Amino acid sequence: MRELPKALQTEGTSPQVDKSIALSRLLPPPDRSRARVLFWLKGQVPETRIRHILRVEQFAIELAQRHHLDREKAAQAALMHDLAKFFKPKRLLSMAIAEGLEIDPIEEMNPHLLHADAGAIVARDEFGVTDSEVLNAIRHHTLGSPEMSLLGCVVYLADGLEPGRGATPELEELRDLSRQDLIQATWRVADASLRHLIQAGHLIHPRTVQTRNAFLQRFKQTVVKDPIAKIQLVKGIQT
Numbered sequence: 001m002r003e004l005p006k007a008l009q010t011e012g013t014s015p016q017v018d019k020s021i022a023l024s025r026l027l028p029p030p031d032r033s034r035a036r037v038l039f040w041l042k043g044q045v046p047e048t049r050i051r052h053i054l055r056v057e058q059f060a061i062e063l064a065q066r067h068h069l070d071r072e073k074a075a076q077a078a079l080m081h082d083l084a085k086f087f088k089p090k091r092l093l094s095m096a097i098a099e100g101l102e103i104d105p106i107e108e109m110n111p112h113l114l115h116a117d118a119g120a121i122v123a124r125d126e127f128g129v130t131d132s133e134v135l136n137a138i139r140h141h142t143l144g145s146p147e148m149s150l151l152g153c154v155v156y157l158a159d160g161l162e163p164g165r166g167a168t169p170e171l172e173e174l175r176d177l178s179r180q181d182l183i184q185a186t187w188r189v190a191d192a193s194l195r196h197l198i199q200a201g202h203l204i205h206p207r208t209v210q211t212r213n214a215f216l217q218r219f220k221q222t223v224v225k226d227p228i229a230k231i232q233l234v235k236g237i238q239t
């Protein structure tokens with residue numbers, strides 16, 4: 001066998017593994033530019049959804065800037081959050097099974113909820129995203145997660161509060177809150193989402209309840225040290 005150039009040699013043990021690593025190094029890196037993601041999305045989702053995605057991207061950038069978080073990661077996760085929004089239930093289920101994800105009874109009944117997990121898989125496999133914080137922010141954008149990072153909160157909040165969601169006093173208040181306090185806003189948006197699901201008579205995925213409880217607790221821990229936040233907590237409970 002012809003020897004590989006020095007730069008392509010690897011320390012792998014099997015010749016097949018060595019060869020595929022060497023070949024992947026010859027390929028250009030995956031193109032995850034904004035233009036390519038938008039081009040891909042335009043073939044997958046209707047124009048109204050593209051406009052929602054762009055508003056989520058804008059709001060996520062604003063929140064990341066205000067809270068001194070990584071603006072580029074926020075923009076990338078927001079742009080990619082709905083990559084799998086229009087995948088059919090069968091495709092979502094088979095992607096989740098292939099990935100080895102545990103599918104719970106609520107997801108089995110409503111596979112659309114898996115579009116968030118599937119979006120992270122597409123971001124990784126189609127666009128070569130490797131940053132776990134970005135991938136997790138995509139994965140948690142619908143149901144939230146009790147372990148969600150602040151970047152995850154930014155994408156969760158931007159998705160729920162982007163201007164296209166409406167201009168009710170409640171939404172305006174939550175937008176203002178998200179600019180001030182990501183933890184409190186995440187608790188309050190999870191609350192609002194649960195109220196909406198109950199009113200609509202929908203099944204509730206327990207992860208949103210867990211998210212609500214975790215962020216309420218985290219917020220309560222911060223108010224012990226911060227009297228201004230304590231006033232906001234009382235106000236939040238009254239409204």
Ligand SMILES: Nc1ncnc2c1ncn2[C@@H]1O[C@H](COP(=O)(O)OP(=O)(O)O)[C@@H](O)[C@H]1O
Nearest residue numbers: 112113141142143193197202203204205206208
């Ligand atoms: N905790 C939950 N339990 C069950 N269904 C949920 C939950 N959260 C959101 N959903 C439902 O999942 C669907 C997708 O949510 P989402 O991604 O936020 O949608 P959209 O961006 O279209 O508003 C919606 O129909 C919503 O009602």
